[in-house]
Amino acid sequence: MSAIRLLVLGAVRQHGRAHGYQVRNDLEYWGAHEWSNAKPGSIYHALKQMAKQGLLHAHEIAPSTAGGPPRTEYEMTGKGTEEFFRLLRESLTVYDQKMDVLSAGVGFIVELKRDEAVALLKERVRGLEEWRAAVTEYYTPEDGPQSLGHIGEIMNLWVGSADFGAEWTRGLIRRIEEGAYTFSGEGDPFVGVLAEGEENPYATGAPHEGDQG
């Protein structure tokens, strides 16, 4: 899976209704342009595609007062909300080494119930442990690991990476079980989007990199 759909659905969801540029700004606010493939083209494509598939409902809107071309606003549908939670759950349990997917999942984790979050993360740890075992077993040749030559370093990298991932996840599970953070149904929800016109305190001050030339 890629992170883009989860990120875009999450952004639209927190607004209720949003246009592409707003989503783009949210992702920049979250720093997502630095750790995920959330380029403008991908965002607009994801919005259109998900509208076509009935996950979002598109509204054609007159140009904004701020100028520029006419905008399209997108609204969550029931199917979209379902898909959001499906992707969220998947992002927290898959144990491939894609940090962008995991980061997106952690960003939205408080939209779940505390119990479910813990259960999903425990499944993640289980998956990592299994994968580690499979790697060490499958790629250990009979005549010792030295016979692999420098290729053994790749195995070493995978195993270490699995161990780090599992350890980090165990730490997160511990903190959640001890009561950290506010999950769904436990009080004021965490709001992580910019209101219309609000300034981004994390903005770089530079113009949108990559736009124009």
Added chain:
Amino acid sequence: MSAIRLLVLGAVRQHGRAHGYQVRNDLEYWGAHEWSNAKPGSIYHALKQMAKQGLLHAHEIAPSTAGGPPRTEYEMTGKGTEEFFRLLRESLTVYDQKMDVLSAGVGFIVELKRDEAVALLKERVRGLEEWRAAVTEYYTPEDGPQSLGHIGEIMNLWVGSADFGAEWTRGLIRRIEEGAYTFSGEGDPFVGVLAEGEENPYATGAPHEGDQG
């Protein structure tokens, strides 16, 4: 960057001349289908694209004795060899969190001189340290890291991941500096491809997964 071009160029290079199916088998031999996006479609696409760009030279060949459609064989060009080394150097120094690129780079690292390999890996460590510093500085709010809420966990993940990556790289540098492995110009080169007709000792025994139905 993606790992596919480096993998395909590396495979063709070790054969001198190879057709798509041969490359595909090499990548399976290397286990690359498990840790990279090296699906048949991507491999053939990469071969065609790189032939179009002059990195490989294509030869139309009659069908093999083993049956099947006519094959196309690809041969390295000078430009292709240059590109191979460019990608190899890049794969070892970029410090994004893509394990497939790094794995491919480590797989071919012995094609470099020992000194250069060490220098590239040291640059990688420098990059990781800089990135770690940037993350901790940029995303540490004035009123303590707690104010970020669960979003702080993402930062925690990035920092931990950078630390793990740097530590693993330092270990590899140490072993290489102590004389491990055989690098370019130091003796019999490591050969990591299957000869025509040779069996893959790591084969799963299953038919090519995903082929047909």
Added chain:
DNA sequence: CGTACCCTAGTCAAAGTTGAATAGGAGGGT
């Protein structure tokens, strides 16, 4: 008062990725 730059907002072509489909021949059973 014009012009250069920046912000809002989105489109598009080209390239890459995915998963399934195609097609010829070999081998083995009935």
Added chain:
DNA sequence: ACCCTCCTATTCAACTTTGACTAGGGTACG
């Protein structure tokens, strides 16, 4: 003789990603 399955070898349509481009309006500045 016939069919079924496997192996060789590649193609294709659909989808995603990338980076550059388009275009309107505001604003600071000489």
